[in-house]
Amino acid sequence: MNNALVNKLEKIMNRFNIIEEELSNLEITKDINKLQSLSKERADLKGLVEKAVFHKKLAEDILTAESWLSDPELKDDAIKELSILKGKVSEVEGDLKIMLLPKDPNDSKNVLLEIRAGTGGDESALFAADLARMYTKFSEKKKWQIEIISSNESGLGGFKEIILRLAGRGVYSTLKFESGGHRVQRIPVTETQGRIHTSACTVAVLPEVENVSDVNVKPDEIRVDVFRASGAGGQHVNKTESAVRITHLPTGIVAECQDDRSQHKNKEKAMKVLCARIKDKEVNSQQQKIAHTRKGLVGSGDRSERIRTYNFPQGRVTDHRINLTSYKLEQILDGLIDEFIENLITQHQAERLADVEG
Numbered sequence: 001m002n003n004a005l006v007n008k009l010e011k012i013m014n015r016f017n018i019i020e021e022e023l024s025n026l027e028i029t030k031d032i033n034k035l036q037s038l039s040k041e042r043a044d045l046k047g048l049v050e051k052a053v054f055h056k057k058l059a060e061d062i063l064t065a066e067s068w069l070s071d072p073e074l075k076d077d078a079i080k081e082l083s084i085l086k087g088k089v090s091e092v093e094g095d096l097k098i099m100l101l102p103k104d105p106n107d108s109k110n111v112l113l114e115i116r117a118g119t120g121g122d123e124s125a126l127f128a129a130d131l132a133r134m135y136t137k138f139s140e141k142k143k144w145q146i147e148i149i150s151s152n153e154s155g156l157g158g159f160k161e162i163i164l165r166l167a168g169r170g171v172y173s174t175l176k177f178e179s180g181g182h183r184v185q186r187i188p189v190t191e192t193q194g195r196i197h198t199s200a201c202t203v204a205v206l207p208e209v210e211n212v213s214d215v216n217v218k219p220d221e222i223r224v225d226v227f228r229a230s231g232a233g234g235q236h237v238n239k240t241e242s243a244v245r246i247t248h249l250p251t252g253i254v255a256e257c258q259d260d261r262s263q264h265k266n267k268e269k270a271m272k273v274l275c276a277r278i279k280d281k282e283v284n285s286q287q288q289k290i291a292h293t294r295k296g297l298v299g300s301g302d303r304s305e306r307i308r309t310y311n312f313p314q315g316r317v318t319d320h321r322i323n324l325t326s327y328k329l330e331q332i333l334d335g336l337i338d339e340f341i342e343n344l345i346t347q348h349q350a351e352r353l354a355d356v357e358g
Contacts, residue, residue, distance in 0.1 A: 005097070008100060013052055013053075016046075019038050019041055020042070023035070023038055047099065048096070048100070051095055051096055051099065054092060055096065058085055061085055062082065062086065062089070065078045065081045065085060101349065101352050101353070104173065104176075107172055107173035107176075108169075108173070109171070109172045109208055109210070110171050110172070110207075111165070111172050111175060111176075111206060112164070112165055112205075112208055113135055113163065113164040113166055113178075113203070113204075113205055113206075114161070114162075114163050114204040114205075115159065115161070115162050115201055116128065116161045116203075117154070117201055118181070118199070118202055119199060119200050120198070120200060122158060122190060123184075123188040123199040124158075125155075125158025126154075126157065126158040127199055127200075127201050127310075128158055128159040128162060129157060129162075130333055132159060133333070134332070135164065135166075136335070138335035138336075138337055139166050139168075139335075140335070142168060142171075143168065144167060144171055145165075145166070146164060146166060147165040147167075148162065148259060149257060149259070149269050149272075149273060150255075150256065150257045150269065150270070151259060163273060172205065172207050173345075174341060175205045177321075177341070177345070177348065178203050180203060180306070180308070181200055181202055182202070182203055182308050183199070183306055183309045183310070184200070184201075184309075184311075184312070185197070185311045185312060186312030186313065187312070187313075200306075204280070206279075207276070207279070208272070208276060209275040209279055212275045214275075215279055217248065217274070217278065221249050222249065222274075223246070223247045223249060224245070224267065225245045226241045226242075226245075227245065227258075228242075228243060229258035242258065242261055242263045242266055243258030244258070244266040244267040246267070248278060251278060251281060253281065254274075255270045255271070255273035255277060257269040308340075310332075312329065315327050315328075315329045316329060319340050321344070322343050324339070326339060326340070
C-alpha cells in the first residue's frame with residue numbers, strides 16, 4: 001500500500017477515535033443535532049475503519065510469518081501462510097481503494113422514480129406498469145417507503161407515466177444506474193396474429209430535493225395551472241379543480257400532480273418533482289461535458305440510451321452496458337434485480353478506479 005493511502009487511512013482512523021470520544025461525552029449527547037451529525041459520520045466511517053484495522057492485522061501476521069522463514073521446521077508452513085496472507089492483503093487493499101473513492105453527494109438521498117411509456121402505445125404503457133411493479137417489489141424487499149407521487153393511467157391497466165417516491169437507506173446509490181431506456185419484446189395482449197412487438201419505456205431516477213428552496217426557482221419563472229383531475233376517484237374528481245400543473249418557463253420543464261384530493265398537496269408534490277427535474281437537467285449538462293473527455297459504460301444518465309431488454313419469448317433479460325444476461329425474467333419482474341444492480345455498481349467502481357489510477 002502506498003504512503004498516501006496509509007496516511008489517508010491514519011487520518012480517518014484518528015477522526016473515528018475523536019468521534020467515539022465525543023459521543024461518549026454527556027454534554028455533547030444533550031445536543032440532538034450534534035449527536036445526529038456525529039452518529040451519521042461514525043456510521044459512514046465504521047466499515048472503512050473496520051477494514052483498515054483488518055488490513056493492519058494482516059500486515060502484522062505477515063511479519064510474524066516472515067520471521068518463521070529462518071526456521072527450517074517452519075519454513076514450508078510459513079511460505080504457505082504468506083501466500084494466503086498476501087492474497088488477503090491484495091483483496092483488502094482493493095476494497096479500501098474503492099471505499100476511499102469520493103462519495104456521490106446524492107448517494108444517501110431518497111429518489112423520485114419516473115417511468116414513462118415510450119414507443120409502443122398500449123403495450124408500452126402496460127410495460128411501464130410492469131416496471132413500476134418490479135421496482136415496487138424490489139423496494140418492498142429493501143423495506144423502503146413507497147409513495148405514488150403522480151400517475152397517468154392508460155387503458156388496459158397501464159401507465160402513460162408514473163412517479164414513485166422511494167425513501168430509505170441508500171436508495172439513490174442502489175438505483176441510480178436504472179436510468180435509461182428499457183425495451184420489451186413480447187406478444188401484446190391486443191395482438192391477434194401472435195406477432196412479437198418491441199416497445200420501450202424510459203426510467204429516470206432523480207435524487208429528491210429535500211428543500212425546494214435549495215433550487216433557484218424564482219416565483220416569476222413558474223406558471224401554475226389548476227384543472228380537474230381525470231381517471232379514478234369517483235365524482236370528486238369531476239367537481240374540484242385539485243390537479244396542478246407547474247411549468248418552469250426558462251427551461252420548459254413541466255410537472256403535474258393530480259393524485260391527491262387536496263390542491264395544496266398536489267402543488268407541493270408537483271413542485272418537488274419540478275425541482276428534482278431542474279436539478280437533474282443541470283447535472284446531466286455537467287455529465288455530458290465530462291463524457292466528451294471520458295467514455296463511461298455506466299452512469300451516463302442518458303435517458304435515450306437503451307440500457308436493458310426484457311425478451312419474453314426467450315425468458316431473458318439483458319443489460320447492454322455490462323453484457324449481462326439472465327434467464328430469470330419472471331423473477332426479475334417480481335423484483336429480483338439484485339444481480340444487475342450489484343454488477344453495475346462493481347463496473348462503475350472499476351471505471352472510477354481506472355480513472356484515479358490511470
